[in-house]
Amino acid sequence: MMPDTSPIRVLVADDQVDILDAFRLLLSDEGYDVTAARSPGEALERLEATDFDLAILDLNYTRDTTSGQEGFDLMERIRAADPALPVLVMTAWSSVPGAVEAMRRGARDYIEKPWDDERLLVTVRTQIDLRRALRKSHRLQEANARLQRGATPVFIGDSAAVRDVRQTIERIAPSDAAVLITGEHGTGKDVVATWLHALSERRNRPLVTMNAGGLAEGIAESELFGHVKGAFTDARFDRIGCFELADEGTLFLDEIANMPVRLQAKLLRVLQTGELQRVGSSRLRFVNVRVLSATNAELTAEIAGGRFREDLLYRLNTVVIHLPPLRDRPEDIEPLAVHFLAHYAARYRKPLGGFEPAATAALASHRWPGNVRELAHSVERAVLMADATATSISARHLGLQGTRGAEAGAEAISLEDAERVFIEKVLARHGGDVRLAAQQLGMSRSALYRRLQQYGVRE
Ligand SMILES: Nc1ncnc2c1ncn2[C@@H]1O[C@H](COP(=O)(O)OP(=O)(O)OP(=O)(O)O)[C@@H](O)[C@H]1O
Numbered sequence: 001m002m003p004d005t006s007p008i009r010v011l012v013a014d015d016q017v018d019i020l021d022a023f024r025l026l027l028s029d030e031g032y033d034v035t036a037a038r039s040p041g042e043a044l045e046r047l048e049a050t051d052f053d054l055a056i057l058d059l060n061y062t063r064d065t066t067s068g069q070e071g072f073d074l075m076e077r078i079r080a081a082d083p084a085l086p087v088l089v090m091t092a093w094s095s096v097p098g099a100v101e102a103m104r105r106g107a108r109d110y111i112e113k114p115w116d117d118e119r120l121l122v123t124v125r126t127q128i129d130l131r132r133a134l135r136k137s138h139r140l141q142e143a144n145a146r147l148q149r150g151a152t153p154v155f156i157g158d159s160a161a162v163r164d165v166r167q168t169i170e171r172i173a174p175s176d177a178a179v180l181i182t183g184e185h186g187t188g189k190d191v192v193a194t195w196l197h198a199l200s201e202r203r204n205r206p207l208v209t210m211n212a213g214g215l216a217e218g219i220a221e222s223e224l225f226g227h228v229k230g231a232f233t234d235a236r237f238d239r240i241g242c243f244e245l246a247d248e249g250t251l252f253l254d255e256i257a258n259m260p261v262r263l264q265a266k267l268l269r270v271l272q273t274g275e276l277q278r279v280g281s282s283r284l285r286f287v288n289v290r291v292l293s294a295t296n297a298e299l300t301a302e303i304a305g306g307r308f309r310e311d312l313l314y315r316l317n318t319v320v321i322h323l324p325p326l327r328d329r330p331e332d333i334e335p336l337a338v339h340f341l342a343h344y345a346a347r348y349r350k351p352l353g354g355f356e357p358a359a360t361a362a363l364a365s366h367r368w369p370g371n372v373r374e375l376a377h378s379v380e381r382a383v384l385m386a387d388a389t390a391t392s393i394s395a396r397h398l399g400l401q402g403t404r405g406a407e408a409g410a411e412a413i414s415l416e417d418a419e420r421v422f423i424e425k426v427l428a429r430h431g432g433d434v435r436l437a438a439q440q441l442g443m444s445r446s447a448l449y450r451r452l453q454q455y456g457v458r459e
């Protein structure tokens with residue numbers, strides 16, 4: 001989880017000395033560490049000796065100056081040796097067919113000779129940022145793979161808030177402390193819970209998640225504690241509950257504020273004693289469970305309103321991890337967007353390597369009421385919208401203008417946009433609490449959920 005501080009190494013391969021010199025000048029001025037190679041053989045040698053961040057290859061060398069075959073061969077050997085190394089190709093002749101073939105073989109982008117310095121630098125920077133972000137996420141994934149069989153999501157972000165959260169996670173994960181994770185919808189509460197478990201001594205035991213708000217009270221109780229055959233009409237078999245499933249592991253109680261008050265009392269007793277009874281049974285069972293919980297509600301307000309037990313809160317909040325909304329940590333937007341772009345571009349097999357400046361600006365000025373989840377959805381949508389050959393995401397692909405336009409002038413927008421903006425505002429006012437927002441909007445919670453799903457604000 002350390003930032004990358006090593007110099008950025010770029011390999012440039014071309015048989016023309018003046019081209020190599022031009023690249024060396026341009027790129028060293030930007031602080032890159034440039035290595036030149038005058039033949040495909042020399043390029044491969046250099047690649048074997050050093051770990052590069054980017055390779056820029058000419059397609060044509062002296063042996064055969066027009067077909068690009070030598071360049072393609074070189075590219076293929078590089079891809080085989082280091083599939084993650086971004087490769088840019090240079091093409092001098094009427095470039096399109098050669099460039100397309102190179103992209104087909106895995107090049108990230110192409111540069112036409114003669115090139116425009118500004119454009120070239122943007123392309124180079126984009127590829128390097130992407131490479132670094134990917135590496136970082138790979139490192140996190142690897143670190144995690146050693147710890148746990150299942151896949152743990154990455155936790156991206158360079159803001160002070162996210163660094164703080166990461167530090168807290170590392171510090172408290174090994175303990176058995178009860179952790180309450182707070183934050184609006186889509187801020188990453190699940191991600192934090194997963195990490196807390198993955199970095200704990202309990203990582204080889206189960207992490208069991210229960211959504212405390214999703215079920216009717218009777219069912220929720222048996223979901224939590226299990227039941228025995230005959231406990232109620234439908235109970236035809238014994239059933240083990242989440243607590244017992246999580247024995248020796250971690251129980252993650254999601255949306256804890258929505259748990260019915262009577263069930264809260266039962267939960268409190270189990271947390272105090274470590275003993276539970278399955279519904280319909282008087283037999284005491286003992287469990288050893290670490291409890292994590294999450295909420296997007298303001299629990300102090302819930303307590304004041306009699307909807308949440310204060311004594312239960314004190315059992316759950318030994319440590320509180322708060323995830324600020326994305327709009328309060330704008331530094332995280334770009335690294336997250338780059339991460340999601342790499343992810344979805346790979347999934348949908350598109351050669352997208354970055355964002356156009358206008359797209360980056362649109363990402364930066366959007367308010368993200370659905371937080372990181374909304375950002376992930378927007379990038380996924382943009383990747384799907386981009387043409388098959390586009391190499392970067394444009395502002396149009398993102399389609400975020402709706403909200404901004406709506407804020408700029410109410411006359412120019414559609415009814416649907418106006419509704420969306422209004423709902424987002426109400427939701428933000430209630431700290432992302434869907435129940436309270438639905439109340440104010442005079443609609444049912446499920447109707448509001450459906451709207452939010454349409455907007456990509458919630459899954
Ligand atoms: N810092 C992050 N780095 C990478 N991905 C993230 C980060 N934060 C959130 N995500 C991704 O954003 C999405 C939403 O995150 P998550 O489900 O953890 O939010 P949540 O706070 O639990 O939301 P809800 O309140 O709706 O349950 C997930 O796909 C998650 O992987």
Ligand SMILES: [Mg+2]
Pocket residue numbers: 189190254
């Ligand atoms: Mg969640």
